[in-house]
Amino acid sequence: MKVIVSSTGNTMEAPVSPIFGRCPWFALVDSETMEGEFVENEATKAMGGAGVQSAQNAARAGAEVAISGNLGPNASQVLTSAGITVYTAAGDMTVRQAVEALNEGKLEALAGPNVSRDHGKPAGFTRGGSGMGGGMGRRS
Amino acid sequence: MRIVVASGKGGTGKTLVATSLSLVARESGPVALVDADVEAPNDALFMHPTIAAREPIMQPQPVVDAELCTHCGRCAEVCQYNAIASLPESTLVFTDLCHGCGSCMLNCPAGAITEEYRPIGYLETGETQGMRFAQGILEVGEAMATPVIRALGKMASNEGWDDEGLTVFDAPPGSACPVIEALSDADLALLVTEPTPFGLHDLKLAVQVARDVLGRTVAIVINKHGTGDPAVEEYCQEENLPVLLRIPLERRIAEAYSSGQPLVQALPEFEPGFCELLDGAQKLVAGRVS
Numbered sequence: 035m036k037v038i039v040s041s042t043g044n045t046m047e048a049p050v051s052p053i054f055g056r057c058p059w060f061a062l063v064d065s066e067t068m069e070g071e072f073v074e075n076e077a078t079k080a081m082g083g084a085g086v087q088s089a090q091n092a093a094r095a096g097a098e099v100a101i102s103g104n105l106g107p108n109a110s111q112v113l114t115s116a117g118i119t120v121y122t123a124a125g126d127m128t129v130r131q132a133v134e135a136l137n138e139g140k141l142e143a144l145a146g147p148n149v150s151r152d153h154g155k156p157a158g159f160t161r162g163g164s165g166m167g168g169g170m171g172r173r174s
Numbered sequence: 175m176r177i178v179v180a181s182g183k184g185g186t187g188k189t190l191v192a193t194s195l196s197l198v199a200r201e202s203g204p205v206a207l208v209d210a211d212v213e214a215p216n217d218a219l220f221m222h223p224t225i226a227a228r229e230p231i232m233q234p235q236p237v238v239d240a241e242l243c244t245h246c247g248r249c250a251e252v253c254q255y256n257a258i259a260s261l262p263e264s265t266l267v268f269t270d271l272c273h274g275c276g277s278c279m280l281n282c283p284a285g286a287i288t289e290e291y292r293p294i295g296y297l298e299t300g301e302t303q304g305m306r307f308a309q310g311i312l313e314v315g316e317a318m319a320t321p322v323i324r325a326l327g328k329m330a331s332n333e334g335w336d337d338e339g340l341t342v343f344d345a346p347p348g349s350a351c352p353v354i355e356a357l358s359d360a361d362l363a364l365l366v367t368e369p370t371p372f373g374l375h376d377l378k379l380a381v382q383v384a385r386d387v388l389g390r391t392v393a394i395v396i397n398k399h400g401t402g403d404p405a406v407e408e409y410c411q412e413e414n415l416p417v418l419l420r421i422p423l424e425r426r427i428a429e430a431y432s433s434g435q436p437l438v439q440a441l442p443e444f445e446p447g448f449c450e451l452l453d454g455a456q457k458l459v460a461g462r463v464s
Contacts, residue, residue, distance in 0.1 A: 081255075084256065086257070086266075094247065116263075116264075
């Protein structure tokens, strides 16, 4: 079974990323052979829609199951439409440990998104721009 | 002539400046006040316009014909906003990410994408105190302010308001897409700031956008002047940015404003200052043209 894991690095010993859409690396792991293929996540640079793009890429890469620390609403919708079940893994697990835990049935499946939109978006990507005092912060 | 009142930071006094500037400008010719702060249009609260017409702003969005779609992924590939997910067996459109650019439709090799239009806001026009009035209103829950602002700007141009007289265009705060759209036909970007570290920080961003990126003529209004922080004045001097008006930090101004009165009508002693602002603005624009 092909498992896509949001990862903080490009090895099987890298910790699982707590974010999905903007995680630095994706690991496509064969759960039987435990061999992983690592792809740098281009969506980290996206102004918006990182979850949509990442989830689409996961589906097009042929993943049947996904593992991530958390999952946002858009990514969740895409993965659900593609028939991909998402499991959560604790932040201290490595990619290898997470897939092993999945194989042992120890991971919990997510029923839907567990974080809000733009959860993994760095501060510099925040659009609009009112400072303190104006009380009119807004998204553009 | 079109003066776009912008700021960077929110709450610096764009509406205060736009309303009073438009009121004093009536003596020199036809004036239009356009409220382009479409997420929170407030000018009407001070100007009490009579609204004569209201029309919806329609935004295109792609619709995928599942029968024709071959799931090739080209639509998602060309979408600059990641608004489409092309999956092996289905294609999803995220309308709140879509900018309605039409690239997906134009690039679809199967001709499976068409556009449908939905209202995202309204454009209202009318009249107040002898001047034209227009405002854009973005529907609650809609994410794209830019098309509504674009519709306002086009209307002011098409109706000849900028050519016949003065259009005061009250822009939204910030320094991203909506502000860039608001500045697109500006003869002058009038940036309202306040002498605080926040005001200065966001003023610098607004200057970068208006002057450095868009090449607009920029002038400054310092509101809440006299707080003791000289950094904004120093910055304007260093950058050769003309400060056309300083509005003092005074309780009576805040009280008049809080009671919903335009400054120059509540406290007429500020009228000469706004006349000088208008005069300075006109000279800057004339100097650039000649």
